[in-house]
Amino acid sequence: MADLIGLNKVKPGQTATVVSIKGRSSINKRIADMGVIPGTAIKVNRVAPLGDPIEIIIRGYHLSLRKKEAANIIVELDVK
Amino acid sequence: MKKITVAIAGNPNSGKTTVFNALTGMRHHVGNYPGVTVEKKEGACKHEDYEITFVDLPGTYSLTAYSIEEIVARNFIVDEHPDVVVDIVDSSNLERNLYLAVQLMEMNVPLVLAFNMSDLAKSKGMSFDIEQLSQLLEAAIVPMTANKKEGINELLQAVVKTAEAPKKQRTHTIQYGKEIEEELEKIQNTLDSEHDLVTKYGSRWLALKLLEHDKEIWEKGHNKEVLHAVKNSTEHLKIVFDDDPQIMIADRRYGFISGACQESVKHTVETRHDWSDKIDTVMINRVLGIPIFVILMYLLFQLTFFLGQWPMEWMERFFGWLSVNVAALWPAGSESALKSLIVDGIIGGVGGVIVFLPNILLLFLAIAFLEDSGYMARAAFIMDRIMHKIGLHGKSFMPMLIGLGCSVPAIMATRILENRRNRLTTIMIIPLVSCGARLPIYMLIIPAFFANTVLLKFGFLKITMHAFMLWIIYMIGILLAIICARILRSTVFQGETTPFVMELPPYRMPTLKGVVIHMWDRGWMYLKKAGTIILAISIILWAAASYPKVDPKNLEGLSESQIQTEKLRNSIIGGIGHAIEPIIKPIGFDYKIGTALIGALAAKEVFVAQLGIVYSLGESEGTSKALRKKLKADYSPLQGFCIMLFCLISAPCMATIAMTKRETGSWGWAIFQLLGLTTLAYVVTFFAYRIGLLMSV
Ligand SMILES: Nc1nc2c(ncn2[C@@H]2O[C@H](COP(=O)(O)OP(=O)(O)OP(=O)(O)O)[C@@H](O)[C@H]2O)c(=O)[nH]1
Numbered sequence: 001m002a003d004l005i006g007l008n009k010v011k012p013g014q015t016a017t018v019v020s021i022k023g024r025s026s027i028n029k030r031i032a033d034m035g036v037i038p039g040t041a042i043k044v045n046r047v048a049p050l051g052d053p054i055e056i057i058i059r060g061y062h063l064s065l066r067k068k069e070a071a072n073i074i075v076e077l078d079v080k
Numbered sequence: 081m082k083k084i085t086v087a088i089a090g091n092p093n094s095g096k097t098t099v100f101n102a103l104t105g106m107r108h109h110v111g112n113y114p115g116v117t118v119e120k121k122e123g124a125c126k127h128e129d130y131e132i133t134f135v136d137l138p139g140t141y142s143l144t145a146y147s148i149e150e151i152v153a154r155n156f157i158v159d160e161h162p163d164v165v166v167d168i169v170d171s172s173n174l175e176r177n178l179y180l181a182v183q184l185m186e187m188n189v190p191l192v193l194a195f196n197m198s199d200l201a202k203s204k205g206m207s208f209d210i211e212q213l214s215q216l217l218e219a220a221i222v223p224m225t226a227n228k229k230e231g232i233n234e235l236l237q238a239v240v241k242t243a244e245a246p247k248k249q250r251t252h253t254i255q256y257g258k259e260i261e262e263e264l265e266k267i268q269n270t271l272d273s274e275h276d277l278v279t280k281y282g283s284r285w286l287a288l289k290l291l292e293h294d295k296e297i298w299e300k301g302h303n304k305e306v307l308h309a310v311k312n313s314t315e316h317l318k319i320v321f322d323d324d325p326q327i328m329i330a331d332r333r334y335g336f337i338s339g340a341c342q343e344s345v346k347h348t349v350e351t352r353h354d355w356s357d358k359i360d361t362v363m364i365n366r367v368l369g370i371p372i373f374v375i376l377m378y379l380l381f382q383l384t385f386f387l388g389q390w391p392m393e394w395m396e397r398f399f400g401w402l403s404v405n406v407a408a409l410w411p412a413g414s415e416s417a418l419k420s421l422i423v424d425g426i427i428g429g430v431g432g433v434i435v436f437l438p439n440i441l442l443l444f445l446a447i448a449f450l451e452d453s454g455y456m457a458r459a460a461f462i463m464d465r466i467m468h469k470i471g472l473h474g475k476s477f478m479p480m481l482i483g484l485g486c487s488v489p490a491i492m493a494t495r496i497l498e499n500r501r502n503r504l505t506t507i508m509i510i511p512l513v514s515c516g517a518r519l520p521i522y523m524l525i526i527p528a529f530f531a532n533t534v535l536l537k538f539g540f541l542k543i544t545m546h547a548f549m550l551w552i553i554y555m556i557g558i559l560l561a562i563i564c565a566r567i568l569r570s571t572v573f574q575g576e577t578t579p580f581v582m583e584l585p586p587y588r589m590p591t592l593k594g595v596v597i598h599m600w601d602r603g604w605m606y607l608k609k610a611g612t613i614i615l616a617i618s619i620i621l622w623a624a625a626s627y628p629k630v631d632p633k634n635l636e637g638l639s640e641s642q643i644q645t646e647k648l649r650n651s652i653i654g655g656i657g658h659a660i661e662p663i664i665k666p667i668g669f670d671y672k673i674g675t676a677l678i679g680a681l682a683a684k685e686v687f688v689a690q691l692g693i694v695y696s697l698g699e700s701e702g703t704s705k706a707l708r709k710k711l712k713a714d715y716s717p718l719q720g721f722c723i724m725l726f727c728l729i730s731a732p733c734m735a736t737i738a739m740t741k742r743e744t745g746s747w748g749w750a751i752f753q754l755l756g757l758t759t760l761a762y763v764v765t766f767f768a769y770r771i772g773l774l775m776s777v
């Protein structure tokens with residue numbers, strides 16, 4: 001099994017699959033509502049000019065989140 | 081004729097507004113939902129034998145208690161029992177859009193799904209088996225392209241049909257899997273004791289919301305037994321899934337959607353051009369993103385003020401014409417109080433605020449354009465890093481920027497902020513961003529006290545003293561705004577920072593109609609404000625500036641401008657100016673400045689006019705030159721600087737205060753803002769003056 005990392009560590013252009021969402025708070029609920037749930041494929045599209053937040057593509061749409069929130073999303077990098 | 085009430089729900093950017101406008105034409109009414117400042121739009125149309133009322137619910141992704149919008153949307157459905165709920169779905173982005181639909185299904189409402197953006201879905205190569213989807217979701221589905229008005233009639237037909245169909249329980253409920261279903265049942269069994277809530281919401285829904293730890297439902301006050309059951313179930317499920325039940329519930333809903341889509345959505349062409357993403361490689365590029373952003377914002381202001389100057393002049397001329405003609409209804413030289421009230425009080429006061437309308441409308445127009453095109457979300461994306469540092473949200477940036485133009489629309493623009501604490505903080509600090517109406521004050525003071533020497537020179541680029549002073553003043557405002565935001569966020573408005581989980585919607589070409597409607601809705605709100613509170617305050621300020629009357633005998637032999645001075649000195653405002661002199665003496669002001677400051681409550685730029693009256697300068701050309709001379713004779717440059725400082729920070733104008741009251745829903749916050757800023761102004765100016773004196777500037 002490949003290494004599990006936080007979504008914040010994924011580089012722009014890389015794709016990954018969500019494994020779990022850590023912590024518990026209303027933020028995670030929100031993230032799940034937006035379709036970020038275990039098993040979903042994610043592509044990190046780009047990083048904002050000032051380095052935070054990041055933009056991801058999920059379920060065919062573009063979503064942005066701060067690195068702090070992204071760190072709670074544990075993903076498995078897709079092997080090429 | 082039969083009446084049908086329809087609630088329109090949908091994700092942000094799904095085309096809700098476009099559908100609503102197509103259904104109701106321009107005949108709609110904008111207000112607020114009771115108790116909250118969430119915009120409520122209502123409109124009606126006739127179709128066959130039916131009179132159909134449409135209520136536009138706030139755009140939401142979900143129906144949890146995440147934001148006020150979601151609570152408002154949910155409560156409207158529960159409390160008002162609309163006959164039909166129409167969910168506007170962006171069919172080119174089906175999965176996420178159906179998430180809301182699924183939650184509407186769970187509320188067991190008669191549902192019509194409007195599959196909007198059919199054109200985009202088609203160009204993405206998607207095709208739908210409408211019949212099958214309709215069966216799976218147990219809702220009528222109407223494909224449409226709202227901006228081309230395609231499918232509107234079909235939608236109306238589906239609405240009528242759904243309203244007339246006998247109400248029945250849904251047969252397909254979303255199954256959450258054995259473990260969760262078992263726990264739901266356990267919770268449901270304890271709910272018998274909460275009869276009222278169960279009849280209102282239904283026991284399954286209630287149990288689900290409790291398991292989701294929905295804040296609003298949770299706070300309804302539940303029996304010990306219920307709470308106990310929820311706690312046990314949550315803990316049990318956490319062990320089973322190694323994840324929050326909330327996330328598992330979302331997971332199952334998306335699972336249901338994927339299942340439904342797998343059977344009935346086909347992607348015929350795989351290659352697709354993501355134009356929007358291509359645009360973004362430039363617009364939010366790591367290197368170019370910020371320069372482009374700065375240029376766009378600069379253009380926004382340049383354009384609104386450049387284009388705004390002509391209509392503003394027409395408005396000024398119109399009000400000038402109006403007051404002359406209304407005054408002419410009385411015999412020349414009449415001292416009628418009614419004349420003075422109407423001409424000086426009402427026309428002068430309200431007119432003084434309304435002349436800004438063209439600028440404000442243009443600003444709204446530009447903002448509506450940025451919003452509808454999708455750039456606004458990018459601006460928040462770019463600025464979030466900085467805004468987050470001061471405890472705010474990327475979206476707070478836009479209102480603050482608008483504040484450079486005028487605080488009133490800026491405060492209205494804070495509606496885009498989901499979190500209340502965030503929103504209140506932003507509202508409180510907006511007046512610190514120096515607005516356009518304060519510019520005339522700086523323009524008067526700076527040349528009066530400071531020679532326009534060249535400070536620095538790079539080739540043809542010069543930095544002059546005047547520009548530098550102006551820059552300093554604006555910077556002080558922004559700096560104070562940042563400091564205050566931090567302080568407020570860690571004291572009065574303490575709490576978790578809002579997460580930044582925001583969709584970057586695809587770029588779209590805004591339609592003229594859409595943009596104009598957006599602009600007009602907001603412009604109208606501004607006008608209504610001018611019509612009510614601003615009118616009232618204008619009259620109060622007029623009375624305070626004209627009463628008590630001076631004995632005409634004392635005015636004999638004085639010139640017209642001296643009479644004005646005498647009248648003002650004798651009035652309540654003049655009295656207050658004198659009375660506060662001991663208070664403002666420590667910051668370097670005298671009663672003249674005090675009097676002008678009180679007048680400036682009406683609108684900041686009135687400060688200049690009032691000072692003119694205090695100094696007996698008639699309203700003629702070259703007034704400002706003469707006024708500058710007098711100021712220079714009376715005050716030191718340090719005092720001049722302190723005047724600007726105080727005007728920058730102190731009590732915002734009445735229109736701002738009225739808007740704060742409206743948008744926060746309480747006079748408390750408006751007064752907090754008024755007193756807080758004035759105190760801050762006093763303290764800052766005091767130190768500036770005292771330190772300046774010590775350093776003998
Ligand atoms: N291509 C296409 N564009 C559409 C369609 N319907 C609406 N639009 C465009 O989509 C954009 C967003 O539409 P709105 O009606 O403002 O969306 P909304 O859901 O009200 O969005 P918010 O105001 O942000 O809640 C506008 O530029 C519309 O012109 C459609 O069927 N096809």
